[in-house]
Amino acid sequence: MRVSTRARYGVNAVYELAKNYDGDTVAIKTISERQDIPVQYLEQLIVKLRKAGIVNSMRGAKGGYKLAKHPKNISAWDVIVCLEGDFAPVHCKQYVDSGCEREETCAGKVIWEEVNQSVRKTVENMNFQDLLDRLEE
Amino acid sequence: MRVSTRARYGVNAVYELAKNYDGDTVAIKTISERQDIPVQYLEQLIVKLRKAGIVNSMRGAKGGYKLAKHPKNISAWDVIVCLEGDFAPVHCKQYVDSGCEREETCAGKVIWEEVNQSVRKTVENMNFQDLLDRLEE
DNA sequence: AACAATCTTGACAAAAAAACTTAGGTATGT
């Protein structure tokens, strides 16, 4: 099990914007440099963040990005789900599609559902204001 | 983030053996059929389970596999880690290797470490006896 | 109005990982 770099990049990018929440817009190139993310790859990710209402964009010279909401109101879950689709480690669909007809007696199902829930709970309870606070000691 | 089929297959295979803990050895072909896993792929997985001391093998005619311990003493964690290497969604190594020098101020680090811990806790607390009980209502 | 910085989009390519197959070999109960 692993988290894709998409999600890692995304979290870092949003964190970078959170740091500048009270300031000017941040150009994509700036985020790219500070967080060490390939520019054009980051562009793809940030499109999703915009469509999800996490980020606002300003075009033209002096343009850039800003968080659409207060860091307190953006959770790690929001960002991750937005970039990874559903963050659940295992989708039941996989069992169904692969012909596992004994859904009710499937050991995996029990395990993965609990894992899904525990991951979700953990990540939902983590907002970017908290992260800022924790990293600014 | 997703769990590989390796881990899913592995859990199902061990569960199959857990069901037969008090009976005879189970041939790999039988496991394969009952859990719908490609035989020779399963062989690769079960080698690891054997080396990890989770499973015992008996060669020759009438051979097969048996759990090496009581189902109560085998956790989902044991099986998963054995097949996936470390189950942590994100290794800090990835940050270090990719040149992220500000380990101390990395938003991701905080998040992923909590995710790792919560996943680990969940899966460690789940043993195959419990699974048997829960699925035999 | 022209320019340059910046966002926007879609298609493509390279790389890595995962899943599965092939082809043999080895041990052992009957």
Added chain:
DNA sequence: ACATACCTAAGTTTTTTTGTCAAGATTGTT
């Protein structure tokens, strides 16, 4: 001896992930 079933290594195919390329649209600044 022989059939059964485990054992191993190497290779192939497929899928997923990651990253690149190229061209376009928008808008503040001069």
